[in-house]
Amino acid sequence: MGCFWQFTFATLTSRRSNVNAYPLRNILFVLLIVALAISACGPAAAVPTATPTAPPATPTQAPPRKLVLMSHDSFNASEEVIAEFEQANNAKVEFLKAGDAGKALNQAILSKNNPLADVFFGVDNTFFSRAIDADIFEAYQPKGLENITDTFKLDPRFRLTPIDWGDVCLNYDKRYFEQKGLQPPTTLEDLVKPEYKGLLVVENPATSSPGLAFLLTTVAHFGPDKYLDFWKALRENDVTITEGWEDAYYGQFSGGSGSQGDKPIVVSYATSPPAEVYFSEGKLTEPPTAAVIGDDTCFRQIEFAGILKGTKNRDLAEKFMDFLISTRFQEDVPLQMFVFPVNREARLPEVFVKFAQIAPKPAQLSPEEIGANRDKWIEAWTDTMLH
Template sequence: MLKQFLPTSLLAVLLVVLTVAACAPATTPPGTSGPAPRTLTIMTHDSFAASEAIIKQFEAANNATVKILKANDAGSALNQAILSKGNPLADVFFGVDNTFLSRALNSGIFEPYPSPLLADIPADLQLDPEFRLLPVDFGFVCLNYDKQWFADKQIPAPQTLEDLVKPAYKGLLVVENPATSSPGLAFLLASIAHFGPDSYLAWWQGLRANDVLVSDGWEDAYYTQFSGSSGKGPRPLVVSYATSPAAEVYFSEGALTTPLTGNILPAGASFRQIEFAGILKGTPNRDLAAKWIDFMLSPAFQEDIPLQMFVYPANRTARLPDLFQQFALLPETPASLPAETISQQREAWLDAWTTAVLR
């Protein structure tokens, strides 16, 4: 044994050195640059998109790995987040819009974070004074029309919601079911804002008499029933987005220099959807989650949004791509309803709509 061959004093010194060495923290192995990255999980809807370069920019700056957890549509994703309250499935949630805002806030699953980047976000987009949900982007649900169809038939495209119940437009419109579709719900809310809660059903009954077609979702309405360049169906009017013409040109990969689809943006009839992000209570990565919120509101991420998700950036300093400036004009007077009113009346409105239009 080592003790047999060492003087007592030297043995004591050696034992102290060995003890100190054993207690010292492990050094970073050669060839590594520091601690392992932390994983930040973002729970969102299936339509979320961001460029790989932007995600990597955040990861490199924060020694993090970003995991995107897609959980069906926004409503389903929010339901999952609420059911996992106290033991969150993610660190951050993105995709609550103003049609579900009150429900999300009342669930108590978000914690406040007044990001300094809010200074660059217009006040009318900031709907939560406690900063639990912060606005990231916005878009407009409106009517799209097939320019060529109307030109060939020598019929003027409708200019107002009131026009849609006229005989000239019988059998031309396809809408989405508001009970199963986000744009469908937004269009229903636009009609309520435009006509009022006491008169909107009469207008919908007029649409039913004028042979409106109701699809379960946007993809079927736009790609199957609509007659525009992206669709194959017989109907030249569809409920879609103000950015759809820009998307049409973008995804044509050079085949189109101008869209074949146009927007109809009557005053007070294009509903503005605002999407929010928030930090989920119980996250073990609170500091990193706050940095992600700041990143989503920063110009770098905001300028990536338009050609990834085809909505408008919330940050007023973010530059819009030329495609948006040419073909995704903003409606001058959008429709709007208070988030609290939507929360209180949504189910009753949906039930009344279903009875009036589908039964």
């Protein structure tokens, strides 16, 4: 358009004063020139251009895969530790807590044809043979097994892998014995002496994991034929029996922080004293309780985990098993569940180093012997102590 207006303005202006002097043919000639000029100044022929293309799409990460961990109610782990596994494996871990160790295992067995989870945590050596006989676990050898002491590896096929361990022992109220001028018990036999009459609280082995562990301690120490004689003597010495650990420790025991009872001896864990210090949040510099760790007075519990048969996430379950015995997870275990890690490379927290006690010679029973006789021993105990 600029070319057209420049041309016509110049041409017509130069001839404006003389337009009447031109004949018609001259006017037509001028119009022809204008038309040619317009054609010459028109838009240039279109140049083909490439069709714009969208920028390449940024790869999107697949949604995280869900891994379900079934366990007893006491399982715990730091959120940041679990988050590290999730981030490294694009996973989301869901927790299915299913009651105490025995109840959780029973649920896993009952649902074996349609498993509720991918991995199970919480089989201990008191239920080990039941779990193996039920055939609900897939064999897998996690990475890092070389860092685990062989005595914890009870299954050569690694359907169950050891994760943690701890000693169930008698705990006593240090202040009570100091004030009374009485020596704390050092053997099981001490518990039936007159000076300890009415001082002991224990848990029912039919409903409590530490209660069962203590029953097994007495079977191992006195023998299958004489352990009931010991229990009869305890009954005569006014032993108190509760359904679970919490009632025994916080309701009947006198030594724990927040305990409301008057019994200075309780069946608990050798790691209960450091737990007292840790949960005092600086108020205690040493525990108010101590564990009795004489020969045959404690029972060593080992906890295991395994991949449940029928999982649809076998590869992710394997990675989680690797993670459970890794140093990162194992160092989280002590202050989350107050048990010891099985990984020798895991460092213990200071409160464990200072105050945790380890039984040098705990009572010994094989998982096979326990599995073959556990129910019979519990039934006989119930008839002796509760009927």
